[in-house]
Amino acid sequence: MSEVYRLAELKDAEQLLDVTYRAYALIRELGLHWPAATADLALIQDNIAVNECYVLELDGVIIATITLSKEEEIKKLSPLPFIKWFAAHPDYSNKGYGGKLLDWVEEHVILGQLGSPEVTLATAQKHPWLVQMYERRGYERFLELDPQNGDGMMYLLKKQLTDKPQLIQRG
Template structure:
């Protein structure tokens, strides 16, 4: 099985839109106002062009995607790298592809390339399994806030990537 970890390209936008839309079905059902949940191809292309959008390809087929934000929107809460728009092809759930991609981005990009000792992300407290999934991956809650947009409590989570004695 050929695994390739790489930056997304504009030619990937249609496939990423399909994967993300299907993967974010529960987000829409919960009424969360996440841009990725209803992104059209143009918004996916903007995400690819404006951020570092990574994909995991298995045998030349994109199976998972995650974005490392380059935007300033999160800088009011944390200076640490921020991941968003994480999605796994629903047809491949349970195969570990999402975890492999997150591990690769955390180890090779955030720790290796950027030299950051930790990473952050945000998720909704009302989602039935996302908080616990990220906790199993080593993320810890560090801020809870209500953005006032109807999403309820959003949880900012942080994961230490370097030696646990290193301050972050």
């Protein structure tokens, strides 16, 4: 089995729509207003074009995706790199592929390319296991906010990627 980590391309949009839609089923059931949960093909294409959308392919099939946001709105909450739209295809769940992609993005992109020693992401308090999953992976809550959209309390979490201080490079 061949694993490939890479940036998504527009030609990947239909596969990414399928992976994201399947992976975000619980988000829709919980009634959370996350754009990825109800994304259509145009929104997936926009995400690929505007942000850095990474994928993990297994034998040519996309099985996990994660986005490094380039949106200015996020930078108002934290100047650190921000991860969003993290999804692993449910057919491959509990096999560690999502975690492998997250590790790869943290190490090779955020720390390696950007030189940032920390990364952030957000999740909902009412999700039954996401907060605990990220905390097991070394993320710590540092901000609570209620977006007043029915999602309830959201947590902004950050993770220290290295103990060595490094210069943050932004492009």
